[in-house]
Amino acid sequence: MADDRGPSGQVQRVTVGENNDGQRLDNFLLARLKGVPRTWVYRVLRKGEVRVNKGRSKPAYRLKIGDVVRIPPVRRVEKTPGSPAKGLIARVHESIVYEDDAIIVINKPSGVAVHGGSGLSHGVIEALRAARPEAPFLELVHRLDRDTSGCLMLAKRRSALTALQELQRRGRIEKRYTALLHGRIRAGSWRTDLPLRKNTLKSGERVVRVDPEGKVAVTRFRVLRRFADASLVEAILETGRTHQIRVHAAANGTPILGDPKYGDAEANRRFRDLGLRRLFLHALSLRIPWPDESACLLVEAPLAHELEKLVETLDDKEVRTDRV
Numbered sequence: 001m002a003d004d005r006g007p008s009g010q011v012q013r014v015t016v017g018e019n020n021d022g023q024r025l026d027n028f029l030l031a032r033l034k035g036v037p038r039t040w041v042y043r044v045l046r047k048g049e050v051r052v053n054k055g056r057s058k059p060a061y062r063l064k065i066g067d068v069v070r071i072p073p074v075r076r077v078e079k080t081p082g083s084p085a086k087g088l089i090a091r092v093h094e095s096i097v098y099e100d101d102a103i104i105v106i107n108k109p110s111g112v113a114v115h116g117g118s119g120l121s122h123g124v125i126e127a128l129r130a131a132r133p134e135a136p137f138l139e140l141v142h143r144l145d146r147d148t149s150g151c152l153m154l155a156k157r158r159s160a161l162t163a164l165q166e167l168q169r170r171g172r173i174e175k176r177y178t179a180l181l182h183g184r185i186r187a188g189s190w191r192t193d194l195p196l197r198k199n200t201l202k203s204g205e206r207v208v209r210v211d212p213e214g215k216v217a218v219t220r221f222r223v224l225r226r227f228a229d230a231s232l233v234e235a236i237l238e239t240g241r242t243h244q245i246r247v248h249a250a251a252n253g254t255p256i257l258g259d260p261k262y263g264d265a266e267a268n269r270r271f272r273d274l275g276l277r278r279l280f281l282h283a284l285s286l287r288i289p290w291p292d293e294s295a296c297l298l299v300e301a302p303l304a305h306e307l308e309k310l311v312e313t314l315d316d317k318e319v320r321t322d323r324v
Contacts (some may be wrong), residue, residue, distance in 0.1 A: 003094040012071040016063045019158050020139040020210060025052065026059035027150040028051040029071065036074055044072050052083040077286065084122040084130050088112070092127040098299040102160035103141070103153060104128070105286065108277045108303035112303065114140055120188060125150060142168065145243065147258075150177070150301045174287035177245055178224075178237040180280035180310070181254040182267045192248040196241045208243040210251050219248045228316045230257060230271070234284075245281060256281055271309025276310050 020028055028042050038269065048056040051070040052063070063069070063270040091109060098105040108114070113123035119308065129138050133243040142166045155161035169175050197214030199207050218238035225232040231254070235245045243262070249255055250262040256265065257271050258279045268276075282303055 010073055014069045014071065016065055016067040016069065018065060020063055021065045021158055022162055023063050023158065024059065025057055025061040025063060025069070026048070028063055028069070029067055033071070033074060035203075044253065046181070084127045088122060089127045089131045092124050093131045097161065097301050098297075100291070102157050102291070103155055103164070103298045105151055105153050105301075106254075108144055108149055108152040108283075110147050110304060112148045114143045114152060121221070141165065142240065144283055145246075145279070145281075147279040148281045148283060149304045149307075151175075151286045152283070152300060153286060154239075164288070164290075170292075171238065172289055173286075175237045175240070175283065176285045177234055178282045178284045178307075179233055179239070179245060179249065180257045180276075180307075181231045181233055182229070182257050182264050183231060183254045184226050184228060185223055185233070185254055187223050187226065189220065190252075192219045192221065192252060193217075194248060194251055196244060196247055198242060208241070208247050210247065213306075215239075215241060217244050219245055221252075222248075226310075229267075230314065232311065246279075271310075274310060274313050275306065278306065280307055280310070282307060 008033065013140065013280070016028075016283050022093060027047060029045070030036075030038065033041060042059065044050050045057075045059050049072040050057065052061060052067050054068075054070070092112070093108060095106040095109060096104055099269040104129075108124060115123040115125045125138065125140055129135065132138065137157055139154070139158075139161050141155050141161060144150065153164065155164060161204050164173070180274060181269055194210045195214035196217040197207050197211035201207060216239060220236040220238065222234045222236075223231055224234055235249075237244060246256055246259055246262045250259070255263040255267075256278045257281060259267060259281075260268070260279075282285050283301065284303070285298060288297045288299070289295060
């Protein structure tokens, strides 16, 4: 990428290279102008102060190799967050479970966000970029909730990012999760097909609810093990909506244990006494047609130690348990 980068008070002209080919203009600017408020970026786009090849462009415009982007002087810059803590950088980098020349899969720890925002300065993507400052491109392929652990995939090339996102759109990437649900569920499998819609409460909290006017959402569940008051299940996503497994599990009357947003508060308190101090939801595996659709890559992330320990505790504690 050719770059005429001046101080924040000067115009910048950037020539788009391979790693930004196909990227939306607004996302390109947000990634480039770290520390600049999103409102400023969208305001200069709306006013036409950002130009592509000397012409006005919309935020959704897809950049092409060789495009020249004019970025106006950045006059109002928020304080740029410092680098991620060394401990976070090491923790994320040590969580890598698979890597090739185009993708990385990490076993994301619970409690670590996938990216900064909503009061957090840094997440997985910022930590990996800090660990690999020489990497020309690193982007998230998909996302996980902050409290969910397990397989999270990142792309090291834009071509890989677009290819994987297309595979996701076509439902070709199988995502398997492990969850502990409240209640003793009969053995077997079931499919939950309930549309979901995002809502914002008066308090400003964002929640997802079952709504006939919402987006199509489908989850397949299968019981793995049953305990007296809990069931270990496998969940496979057919769609990828925000909080999908959590809301579908709750809608079935069997919320995920440790879920503060959609769960059963009394059950959560009981299981906290047994050592569950997080959401019991883990992205166990990804099955991907990779590096092309004639091949198949299976990547697995071991269940977090604290979740394994809880299952062992339930084995020891419950007089009546069974394996399905």
